[in-house]
Amino acid sequence: MYSLTRKVLPWTRFVLLGILLLLGLEMATPDQVWAAGPSVSIDLGSDSPKQTAVVIQILILLTVLSLAPALFIMVTSFTRIVIVLSFLRQALGTQSVPPNQVLLALALFLTMFIMAPVGQQVYGEALQPLLAEQLSYEEAWKKGIEPVRGFMLRQLRDKDLELFITLSKIPKPEKIADVPTHVVIPAFILSELRISFQIGFLIYIPFLIVDMVVASILMSMGMMLLPPAVISLPFKLILFVLADGWYLVVGSMVRSFQ
Structure with missing residues (x-):
């Protein structure tokens, strides 16, 4: 202390x-x-x-x-996690359960868990020597940004990176380490949006099937005025609980970064 x-x-x-x-x-x-x-x-x-x-x-x-909060959101796993959790809540049909505060807190702590190795590397190689006056600000920045760049480069698609290299009108780098950071960040964000929407689509499928089955049964029974969402919600909740949905969703998201 x-x-x-x-x-x-x-x-x-x-x-x-x-x-x-x-x-x-x-x-x-x-x-x-x-x-x-x-x-x-x-x-x-x-x-x-x-x-x-x-x-x-x-x-x-x-x-x-x-600008630190925005940088934290954009260059870490937070974007993918919070979008997937939002898709999950919409697929369940619960408009405000879990509340936004709970989803954001869960996304924040999962992000800290996923980014812990990167943070430890940044602290050991850049921040600690900087505080000990062993490195200058420029040297600490170069050493500190490399673990973050490595994390983003492992997650993004080559197609997205090529797009922003073309849009930036810079000479095509000979190796991935030569790509500027201002090109890597938007490519990483675009890749995160694509992956999060793919996961959201897969999450929607089983709940959509439940909604279709319930709607078909209500129509066959002539109960046109009864909203299908009212009947399907308990079935979706029990399906999610029996399948241990939180365990599967959180585990899959964390493994997707490894």
Whole structure:
């Protein structure tokens, strides 16, 4: 716990220092406020080029931190998992069960479970040496992005990668390691959408059969006014429970990344 505190505190002080520098505002005097309204200015330390560079680095860091949730969703297994779980809920016919909070929490923890080896590799090869001041920011970025790139390259289709290489109008790389990261990410997202829809289609099939059987029986009995979804819902639930559906769906999704 003490070693963790020693590592975290310098970063906390660094961020707080950046916030204080960015908030270096010079407010007008009360007479000026009444005369011309409030005036706000931001001092970036133009008198000192070194100080200006530090402030810009802090501003970039804060921008990256604000985009971290979107980056986490797009470059991990979260997209596939949350789409498949949404398809499962729609196939069952339960509009709000499980709730969105439960589905998102399940998708988040499954993503952490799947991405744990990648996170450990990033921490051991990039973040830990960076905190120990053994690597520069550029070197830590290069070492830290490689495990994430490796994960994305294992999941995407060659067809999707070729599409974005063509759209980016860059020379065709000789090997996969030469493909830029900004080309790998959209290809990975496109592949994740394709796979998640394929899994969703397979999930829909057994529940669709139940709906068709129930609708046919109700029509043959002349019960036209009774919604088939009301009758089929208990049968779909019992089918899902007897087949141990959560075990099968979650296990299949986790294995699809291995």
